[in-house]
Amino acid sequence: MSDVRASMAGTVFQVLVAVGDSVQAGQDVVVLESMKMEVPVTSESSGTVREVRIAVGDFVNEEDVLVVLD
Amino acid sequence: MxxxxxxxxxxxxxxxxxxxxxxxxxxxxxxxxxxxxxxxxxxxxxxxxxxxxxxxxxxxxxxxxxxxxxxxxxxxxxxxxxxxxxxxxxxxxxxxxxxxVFVGPPVEAMRAMANKVEARQRMQAAGLPIVPGSTGGVDSPEDAVLVANRIGYPIMLKASSGGGGIGMQIVRSDDELKKAFAGNSARAKSYFGDGQLFLEKYVEHPHHVEIQVFFDQMGNGIYLGDRECSIQRRHQKVVEEAPSPFVPTSLMETMGEAAVRAAASIGYVGAGTFEFLVDANLSYYFLEMNTRLQVEHPVTEQIAGVDLVEWQLAIASGQALPMRQSEVQLNGHSIEVRLYAEDPIRGLPSPGTLTRLDLPKDPAVRLEMGYRASDVVTPFYDPLLGKLVVTAETREGAVQLLQKALAQCRVEGIKTNLPRLVDIAKDPRFLEGVTTTDFLETMTLNDSVR
The missing domain is CATH 3.40.50.20 (Rossmann fold)
Incomplete structure (x- = not known):
């Protein structure tokens, strides 16, 4: 099991995965937006999405867990 | 008034x-x-x-x-x-x-410069050299590849209605171009409401040099020297100085006179800036015109001894330019650094509360700040917190003042690019005035950043 965490504080701009999706290491799973910049958040490991903790428009802080993988 | x-x-x-x-x-x-x-x-x-x-x-x-x-x-x-x-x-x-009263140029002049493709054509017609590129926009990845092969790689892919570096990317092969096309077009569409892209030959190791022009409503126009703005990240400026340590005075005057003629050709009024690339052979190419006051206008004010906002207001009220070209005197050297709320290594935004913000108290350091200690920096806007502007008789003197001023800054509560600015101010290339637009990408990270 591994977590994908926010690389910066900002708003969730896009959620690119859903529960049950299989994710490869290096794949973008969420896009955050802050200060006019869109930043993709990449999964560091491969796995299946067990939980998506955020939705488009949510505000997240740096290091918040966005997606949990099995 | x-x-x-x-x-x-x-x-x-x-x-x-x-x-x-x-x-x-x-x-x-x-x-x-x-x-x-x-x-x-x-x-x-x-x-x-x-x-x-x-x-x-x-x-x-x-x-x-x-x-x-x-x-x-x-x-x-x-x-x-x-x-x-x-x-x-x-x-x-x-x-x-x-x-x-709109404190700015006529609508027609703004429209003429708003679309980068049209601006290139208009300014070429007005006598400014332009970077070789597509004549108009390119409509598809296939179209882009055809044009790219005619001009030769590397190519800079740009948004016709772009600004702030958004939708811009260097590509070095057909594959990279095809891959970059759709994404940049979509970004341009979402930011500017126009997904059109165009191509320019990528000038290797260029200096980004710009000319400040000013026109009144009677058609009088002058230029106020140049600014060197090559130190950039994501095509956004971080350090600017005037005069450019790279551009000889004779070239600055050539560019200045060409810029004034070009601005006159579109009936320009007010403050405007011509952005140029200058290559190692001192050839210069028009990039775009900004029909407004620039972020980095203070360095010009410092060496020209003028208040450009005052000029803007006076000219918008119908007054004449307060000086002729022959009366423009540029003295000393001025450097501006931009303090951004961002991670100094990755450059990612860092909103939050400024729990501490100590700034130099030396009156020789001009502070242009938008925030105070205890202010909240929200994620909604540009990460620019403010600017420090130092001026001295010589570039060496200005660099020394800058190093001293940055050493007196303390920011806590959010991450800023302050450690990066400290390193830039000590970088051997910066000390020599050898700054090209790839400065930050090729910079060795020092201990202050780590």
Whole structure:
């Protein structure tokens, strides 16, 4: 099991995965937006999405867990 | 002269404009979103008007709310600052339709420069050299590949309606170009409402040098020297200086005279900036014209001994330029650094609360800040916190002042690029004045950043 965490504080701009999706290491799973910049958040490991903790428009802080993988 | 000025902007530039107004005795009105209700520029204004919720589309880009706010408060002129609506011709038109003065150029001149493809063609016709590239926009990846092969790689892919580096990417092969095309077009579409892209030959290791021009309504125009703005990240400037340590005076004068002729050809009025690339052989190429005040205007003010905001207001009121070209005197050397709320290594935004903000107290350091200690930096707007501007008789003197000033800064609560600025001010290439646009990408990270 591994977590994908926010690389910066900002708003969730896009959620690119859903529960049950299989994710490869290096794949973008969420896009955050802050200060006019869109930043993709990449999964560091491969796995299946067990939980998506955020939705488009949510505000997240740096290091918040966005997606949990099995 | 302007009787009451409505400032359609926020942060440091709103504070900057207010300072000149205070000196001239012109009351100011601040426009603010919910996110900025406690901001410095709102507290310093004589009056303020709420214009909407935090997202820029609902507030600082909300033309109706801004014009209504200006009318309601009895302002007779609107200053757009930079960014946001400053280069939006529809906004200028709406301001003037409401019977107010728009502190900026005529709508036709704004439109002529707004589309980068059209601007290239107009400026080439006006005698400015342009970077070899596509004649017009390119409509598809296939079309782009054809043009790219004619010009030769590397290629800079750009958005026709772009700005702020958005939708721009260097590509070095057909594959990279095809891969980059759709994404950049989509980004350009979402940011500028226009997904059209065009291609330019990528000039290797160029200097980004710009010329400040100023025109009055009677058609008199002058240039106020150059600015070296090559130290950039993501095509946005971080350090700017005047004069350019790279460009010889004779070339600066050639570019300046060419820029004045080009601006005259579109009936320009007010403050404008011609951005050029200058290559190692001192060939220069027109990039784009910014039809507004630049973020880095203070370095020009410092060496020319003028207040460009005052000039803008005077010219918008119909007054003549206060000096002729022969009266322009540039003295000394000035350097500006931009303090951004961002991670110094990765460059990612870092909103939060400024728990500490210590700045140099030396009067020789000009501070242009949009925030104070304990202010909240929200995620909604540009990460620029403010700027430090140092000026001395020589470049060496200015660099020394800069090093000293940066050493006196302390910022806590959020991450900033301060450690990176400290390293730049000590970088051997910077000390020698050898700065090209790949400066930051090729910079060795020192201990202060790590």
């Amino acid at each position: 302007v009787r009451k000025l409505f400032i359609a902007n926020r942060g440091e530039i709103a504070c900057r404009i207010q300072r000149t107004c205070k000196r001239l005795g012109i009351p100011t009105v601040a426009a603010y979103s919910d996110a900025d209700k406690d901001a410095l520029f709102v507290q310093q204004a004589d009056e303020s008007v709420h214009i909407g919720p935090p997202p820029v589309s609902a507030s600082y880009l909300n033309i109706e709310a801004i014009v209504a706010g200006a009318v309601k408060t009895g302002a007779d002129a609107i200053h757009p600052g930079y960014g946001l609506l400053s280069e939006n011709a529809d906004f200028a038109e709406a301001v003037r339709a409401a019977g107010l």
